[in-house]
Amino acid sequence: MGAQKRLVLHVARGPDAGARMVVEHLKTVGRSREANLVLSDPNVSRTHFQVAATARGARVVVCPGAAPVVVGDRPVEHADLALGDAIVVGNTVLVLSEHEVPEGEGQPGGQQGVTTIQTLMSGVAADVRGLAAVFALNGALSEASDEDAVLKALSAWAEQYADCERVELREHDDANLDEASPARRGGRPVLESEDDGGHVSVTVPVAGARLGAITFVTKVPRSRMSDSLRRLFVVAGAVFASSLGQLKAVAAAENDRESLRSLAIGRSRVFLGTSPAAKEVGTVLPRLATSNVNVLLLGETGVGKSFVARLIHESGPRAKEPLRVINCAAIPETLLESELFGHERGAFSGAVASREGALQAAGHGTVLLDEIGEMPLAGQAKLLRVLEERRFERLGSNRSVPLYARVLAATNRDLGEMVAAGRFRQDLFFRISVVVLRVPALRERDGDLVVLAEQILADLAPSVGRRVDGFSREAVDVIRRYPWPGNVRELRNAIEHAACLGEERLIQPTDLPASVRGASMPEQGDDPTVVRLPASLEWLEQRAIEAALRAADGNRTRAAALLGIKPAVLYYKLRQGSSSG
Numbered sequence: 001m002g003a004q005k006r007l008v009l010h011v012a013r014g015p016d017a018g019a020r021m022v023v024e025h026l027k028t029v030g031r032s033r034e035a036n037l038v039l040s041d042p043n044v045s046r047t048h049f050q051v052a053a054t055a056r057g058a059r060v061v062v063c064p065g066a067a068p069v070v071v072g073d074r075p076v077e078h079a080d081l082a083l084g085d086a087i088v089v090g091n092t093v094l095v096l097s098e099h100e101v102p103e104g105e106g107q108p109g110g111q112q113g114v115t116t117i118q119t120l121m122s123g124v125a126a127d128v129r130g131l132a133a134v135f136a137l138n139g140a141l142s143e144a145s146d147e148d149a150v151l152k153a154l155s156a157w158a159e160q161y162a163d164c165e166r167v168e169l170r171e172h173d174d175a176n177l178d179e180a181s182p183a184r185r186g187g188r189p190v191l192e193s194e195d196d197g198g199h200v201s202v203t204v205p206v207a208g209a210r211l212g213a214i215t216f217v218t219k220v221p222r223s224r225m226s227d228s229l230r231r232l233f234v235v236a237g238a239v240f241a242s243s244l245g246q247l248k249a250v251a252a253a254e255n256d257r258e259s260l261r262s263l264a265i266g267r268s269r270v271f272l273g274t275s276p277a278a279k280e281v282g283t284v285l286p287r288l289a290t291s292n293v294n295v296l297l298l299g300e301t302g303v304g305k306s307f308v309a310r311l312i313h314e315s316g317p318r319a320k321e322p323l324r325v326i327n328c329a330a331i332p333e334t335l336l337e338s339e340l341f342g343h344e345r346g347a348f349s350g351a352v353a354s355r356e357g358a359l360q361a362a363g364h365g366t367v368l369l370d371e372i373g374e375m376p377l378a379g380q381a382k383l384l385r386v387l388e389e390r391r392f393e394r395l396g397s398n399r400s401v402p403l404y405a406r407v408l409a410a411t412n413r414d415l416g417e418m419v420a421a422g423r424f425r426q427d428l429f430f431r432i433s434v435v436v437l438r439v440p441a442l443r444e445r446d447g448d449l450v451v452l453a454e455q456i457l458a459d460l461a462p463s464v465g466r467r468v469d470g471f472s473r474e475a476v477d478v479i480r481r482y483p484w485p486g487n488v489r490e491l492r493n494a495i496e497h498a499a500c501l502g503e504e505r506l507i508q509p510t511d512l513p514a515s516v517r518g519a520s521m522p523e524q525g526d527d528p529t530v531v532r533l534p535a536s537l538e539w540l541e542q543r544a545i546e547a548a549l550r551a552a553d554g555n556r557t558r559a560a561a562l563l564g565i566k567p568a569v570l571y572y573k574l575r576q577g578s579s580s581g
Helices: 117-121 128-142 147-161 183-187 227-262 276-289 305-314 333-341 377-389 415-420 426-432 449-463 473-481 487-501 537-551 556-563 567-580
Strands: 003-013 020-022 027-030 049-053 058-062 069-071 074-076 078-081 086-089 092-102 111-116 164-171 189-194 199-205 211-221 295-298 323-327 366-370 391-393 400-402 406-411 435-438
Touching (some): 069 078, 189 227, 305 406, 323 333, 449 473, 449 487
Parallel strands (some): 295 406, 366 406
Antiparallel strands (some): 003 020, 391 400
């Protein structure tokens, strides 16, 4: 909707601060409900003065029987106003100014009256009829199970109890409205517009909800519009927003539980470890948490990239907002857009209800795009546009939704090689990798292994159904000797296995999985060419691959050449090792 400069008389100080009225043809200001600008100041007459636009500004004329208004430090019965001039009436100060106003406001069939929630609710509370209607609305909304059902219940109620044709919802883009502002304290404007048939539509702002306002399109002419009906719309909007908020909160709690389950490498709020590699990550994390830059997390499978994303989210200003995780490798290509952007009812086969995507459900929180290297090229193009424009559309909708969430990405793939091979968009790679943080593998964190094992056991102990006090010395030796190709995830799985199946208060070597017991590395000082049995062939193979990768500085093609195998075979072995962890 376009906007243009209009002459506006707005309340700068007083009980109705923030209310405004477009000044064109002759309009009335006073306490009467029939006034074009309704004031709640008790020192203002029911119809106090009239104002109309002139070539140089506006002219004010005091109504018969009303007290003079003050213009330019003196009381007057009438006066010419220029831009910036103030009118004092009672305890209210109004100022004439120019503002951008949406098209239709102030035009015939457009905006006809402005008041505020504070003004409406300062009078008599809802009457008995309105109270009964609110009870009916509350009962109808309590039976709704999703957003579509809530809107249907509100629309049916409005038709039955408030003589409405329909109800329209509008989301706002004002993400940073101060909770302590007059708008949040009840001074937000309640707008009334009149269609060509003389029927009034009432737009009620909704505080505390993601949608900005609800418009009740009524069949009621202006002559029948009463304060009781206006108050009923205000209360109905608040009840509706509360019900919708509760549904969203339940859905968010379910999503949060799933997200935390997928990120449950530990409950620690720091990146544990005293190794140089761990300290480097721990130093960078607080800086990333307080910024809004796009971060790309790199590292092998199981090193804790998702856990690092969780630390970034929980250590910054977005901690109280949702954290959403999208595993790009686990979602079919046909459903990935719906998971990210959401969809409208009927957008595709099986879309029986509208649904928010992760980008919208995260609100002002964080979205982690895990395994982003597996995202198809078509999805990459759409994600790039969203990150650049900070807006997106649900599937089946042409309405733009603002993106407020911070987006993090993680992968175990070499995106540089994928860009060179044409499997990943270079422009998206640059967009998501403003900062690149590599999460070290467990073998690179000398001295951290026991600390991590103890923390993981402390996290798991309350859920295993028995008392577990720690590890025996022999179990610690086994844990230290095993190479942990699956990194922290494999370590967590092994400790959970031991805590669940063990019988003593201390974890014993026999409680650990057989693959860990049978593949312990030689003690320090042993001949590295001698293999201690029992040792699995799989473990020996993984040790050879790790050694080749270290010698080739991580280049998989050169590592394959050192091993005398084709790169495709090496890739297969690596995937096989990751999935077994």
